[in-house]
Amino acid sequence: MESSTPVIVAIDGPSGTGKSSTSKAVAAQLGLSYLDTGAQYRAITWWMVTNGIDTADPSAIAAAAGKPEILSGTDPEKPAITVDGFDVAGPIREQDVTSKVSAVSAVPEVRTRITELQRSIAASAVTGIVVEGRDIGTTVLPDADLKIFLTASPEARAARRSGELKGADLHATREALVKRDAADSSRKTSPLAKADDAVEVDTTDLTLQQVIECVVTLVEEKRADR
Numbered sequence: 541m542e543s544s545t546p547v548i549v550a551i552d553g554p555s556g557t558g559k560s561s562t563s564k565a566v567a568a569q570l571g572l573s574y575l576d577t578g579a580q581y582r583a584i585t586w587w588m589v590t591n592g593i594d595t596a597d598p599s600a601i602a603a604a605a606g607k608p609e610i611l612s613g614t615d616p617e618k619p620a621i622t623v624d625g626f627d628v629a630g631p632i633r634e635q636d637v638t639s640k641v642s643a644v645s646a647v648p649e650v651r652t653r654i655t656e657l658q659r660s661i662a663a664s665a666v667t668g669i670v671v672e673g674r675d676i677g678t679t680v681l682p683d684a685d686l687k688i689f690l691t692a693s694p695e696a697r698a699a700r701r702s703g704e705l706k707g708a709d710l711h712a713t714r715e716a717l718v719k720r721d722a723a724d725s726s727r728k729t730s731p732l733a734k735a736d737d738a739v740e741v742d743t744t745d746l747t748l749q750q751v752i753e754c755v756v757t758l759v760e761e762k763r764a765d766r
């Protein structure tokens with residue numbers, strides 16, 4: 541592969557392992573685009589909730605899956621997400637969406653729609669792209685140049701999240717993370733999973749900077765091999 545060929549990096553892993561922070565920094569450092577696929581699943585969930593769709597009814601979700609227009613920005617310095625022209629970057633992080641996103645994202649019609657969107661965004665990235673999520677290496681971009689699977693202990697992940705949500709109860713945060721991971725890992729269609737050819741990085745005892753440096757080195761090694 542020539543060095544001008546776009547480089548495609550897939551970063552997967554459970555919640556709170558550092559996918560977004562790492563992917564944004566790596567993309568910014570290497571001049572690549574960035575795609576947060578979790579934000580897309582959150583955006584479609586937000587639309588379902590806002591439009592009164594019963595998120596406990598997979599057939600109602602499936603029937604509505606094609607309706608919202610979801611646009612994702614790919615600048616790692618200012619990732620953007622809109623639904624039908626509305627900026628939903630804030631609302632998609634609210635607890636109501638977080639508690640429903642696993643159910644909505646398990647519906648096959650939702651996954652087909654969002655996967656098509658993700659592939660088309662990745663295909664149009666000129667210098668390359670870092671795409672983060674749960675099924676990027678296994679399903680969305682199985683031919684990615686580099687696949688990373690981030691992990692961390694539930695305790696470390698809960699501590700990181702509790703630091704973000706000031707005053708949040710550590711035990712409750714840990715339980716919520718573990719519950720969402722279990723739902724995401726056990727769904728039938730493209731569950732959260734490590735691709736066989738992914739490099740696993742346990743971030744439990746690493747600083748964010750160490751994880752970023754590790755991934756940048758892996759991308760540079762891939763590029764040098766071309």
Ligand SMILES: Nc1ncnc2c1ncn2[C@@H]1O[C@H](COP(=O)(O)OP(=O)(O)OP(=O)(O)O)[C@@H](O)[C@H]1O
Pocket residue numbers: 553554555556557558559560561562578700701704743746747748749751
């Ligand atoms: N190695 C690390 N050490 C300490 N804190 C970290 C590390 N990596 C990420 N963090 C912090 O943990 C929090 C969660 O990170 P981030 O949002 O990147 O995880 P994520 O895997 O994308 O989570 P989710 O899948 O839930 O969106 C952030 O506050 C981030 O700054």
Ligand SMILES: Nc1ccn([C@H]2C[C@H](O)[C@@H](COP(=O)(O)O)O2)c(=O)n1
Pocket residue numbers: 555577578579581582641642645646672673674675676720724
């Ligand atoms: N490729 C992906 C990305 C995300 N999801 C689902 C499952 C997650 O719980 C949810 C929110 O993701 P987050 O913002 O926490 O990264 O979206 C998925 O199914 N596949």
